[in-house]
Amino acid sequence: MRETLEIRTDHKYVEVAERIETLIEKKVLKVGDKLLSVRALSKEQGISLSTAFQAYYFLESKGLIEARPQSGYYVKFSREYTRDLPKTSEPFDDATPVSVDDMINSVYVDLNAEKILNFSTGAPAVELLPTAKLNKAVMHVLRDSKTSCLHYEHIQGNVLLRKQIARQAFNWGGAPSEDDIIVTAGTVEALSLCVKAITKPGDAIAIESPTYFAIFQVMESHGLKVVEIPTNPLTGIDLDYLEKAIPRFDIKACLFVNNFNNPLGSCMPDENKKRLVDMLAKKEIPLIEDDIYGELYFGKTRPKTCKTYDKKGLVLHCASFSKSLAPGYRIGWTIPGRFKEKILRLKRMHTVSTNTLTQAAVANFLSNGRFELHLRHLRKALHTQSLRYIQAVSDLFPEDACVTRPQGGFTLWIEMNAKINAFKLHKRALKHNIGIAPGQIFSSQGKFENCFRISYGQPWSSRIEQGLSTLGKLMKDYK
């Protein structure tokens, strides 16, 4: 078993680096400013030379400062100096039956081929996950289980796991009991069961635009019409538009990824969440909330969820450990409020109980208090990677390309010159063994033709730099 690389975040150098970062953000230190020498920093802060060096190295890895040979360290990166944000998506103003394109198959056909540098995979790199400790958890539960985890688990899920999920909910202001939670085979099963529970074929359901294509596929499989709500890359869906769209399209339900929407990385401000919940509660419209990325925040605190403000049991909260801990374990859950009994019945009809062994292993891992520590490392790593990737995009992509500034999660959304077709770009990139997710698959109407999504789940490397450089060239040479 391999140990994962553990970045100690409680070290002195991180603290020093963070204070310098604040100065850069507040523009006390500006791009191009020379920083103190390592020796001077060490003296000024009363820290060792090695700690001072580590602080600079850390800031450099984040793309915030750069070392110039024989000269010293300089401020390099400022949010203000990167590319523009993509625009808020345009309303399409229609409720359309979903027909998911064969494009998705084309993009995901060779997902696991090793030769491909895959920017389209939606999961953090395995080296960012606590493999050794999860393996130990598996062995521990195998040893302790009277049945070696071969028995059928309760349909609602392992009770210890549900207790841990309930405890975790405290972080977003929730206070569910274990009895309010239903464990599922990942978030997609949770979403599918929730959609099935609250809609009937032909109903219109509101979603973000752009949105993760798996969500369209869930809609398609249930015969629903979708209404794509314009979505801002920073603040999420346009609530005023939604309010008018509800009566206009007779919207029966909503499904939103409010925290770090995939692909935009937007985060709906908590006050908007409250307004959204109140607006829907008045009309008795249920809201499915996909919070799969909620724990992967880069700010000081975890954003709240819509469930936090739910008084009527109308919010069906869905999430999983697939993006934060163990993709292949297939453990998700829903906290479906007043729809619990219906969803339990549906689960019995579709997959019955969820995997006994991996449920027990995750419960064991969480009950040892290891999840919080792991999440701190993961957030730090993803934040650093996001900055590094954004910097590279700014350096390597054509000047008119815009890029998002995700506040969490692990996806970047690139808006290119209108003449570039992202699906063609995807085909060309694939010839260079590079995988991207073209914008067309993030809309039911094939919108976002000149956009694409890349994931920064993989730690920075020269192979990635080379890949982004090739992508930039393909865009520049596009005809």
Added chain:
Amino acid sequence: MRETLEIRTDHKYVEVAERIETLIEKKVLKVGDKLLSVRALSKEQGISLSTAFQAYYFLESKGLIEARPQSGYYVKFSREYTRDLPKTSEPFDDATPVSVDDMINSVYVDLNAEKILNFSTGAPAVELLPTAKLNKAVMHVLRDSKTSCLHYEHIQGNVLLRKQIARQAFNWGGAPSEDDIIVTAGTVEALSLCVKAITKPGDAIAIESPTYFAIFQVMESHGLKVVEIPTNPLTGIDLDYLEKAIPRFDIKACLFVNNFNNPLGSCMPDENKKRLVDMLAKKEIPLIEDDIYGELYFGKTRPKTCKTYDKKGLVLHCASFSKSLAPGYRIGWTIPGRFKEKILRLKRMHTVSTNTLTQAAVANFLSNGRFELHLRHLRKALHTQSLRYIQAVSDLFPEDACVTRPQGGFTLWIEMNAKINAFKLHKRALKHNIGIAPGQIFSSQGKFENCFRISYGQPWSSRIEQGLSTLGKLMKDYK
């Protein structure tokens, strides 16, 4: 980790016991006949005293002979002396929308409560499963996997596992390649995806009667009407009835458990399977075949499947390891013929990929050639248990109760006097901490009011004898 109890089936005593069993079956030895003394048997067969004793002990544990104190061994059991078979189910002659009763919830609410002697659980006892070797397989794959099995598996499933499933199919006369197989989260997911792929809401689908209630629930969730086909406790569905029912009810698809139907334990003769496949092929009607119990046969050879005779790709074969190896691992599959692409799409919409770790563990276990040996032990144990339970039912239940003679699987179906309501019996039994599955939940119309199902998955014990005795008393005292 615990080692499982391994019954060596290649021992001399088993061979001797089997020859005696044949004599009993052929009525050369009749009930009440005295057997040779242990010493005489030892001499006659040229075996040791201990082998002779073991042979008698083995036959005794099967309920075939009994030891009378100071007298010797006597033939006890003969199939002819047990109860009558239940009748072939009556046709209901209608296509009805499914509405699954709250009864199911009532029966399965406390499935895992330890104090309950649960005859309603549909799985073999954990002590019949190769726990230690499966645990080793888990550890092996964790050690060997570059990602510790944390990555998302291919949506179609682990390729090594699919190869093993393809190899296993040889036993029923199939020759699929790994590319024809889709791995699912247990058989219920496979059935649900297949039903979704070949029907639309409102369609009529033919099923057995009685049938496993989870199958009704799948139908209900897809908005289908079911046509219950009369089913013989030995030979399965009435093909003549089905042939007439197809045009009459405009049947669009069939779903049958041909091998050891749950609850009847019936096995459709292979020539009937061929006739069924040919009949449906002419009309281009797809057949979903649930072969989850197929490996648990008590006869000399594995029964064929309908897929064996499928030339047009119209048979969607479904099965799993849940009843034969590892219930909690949630690994099933489908070999869906011409519907493969459609089912892959649906799987992506509903649960995406299946658990990476348990897929790899099962693949490892199978590729070590351990499955066949385990199955031989399991079949032997279940066969012995079936005979023991049938004997006890004959001894302890009222004289007018009929019982099935399963040829595989692990369920018995009891038909009681018409005045006894099985759901009431279930309620009364529960007060004595005994769980049974009342007949009403095996029909969409609440038929089979005077029937119930018990599982003989648990090895014989005095607790089980006591439980069956209590059940018998409740039936005798029923008012």
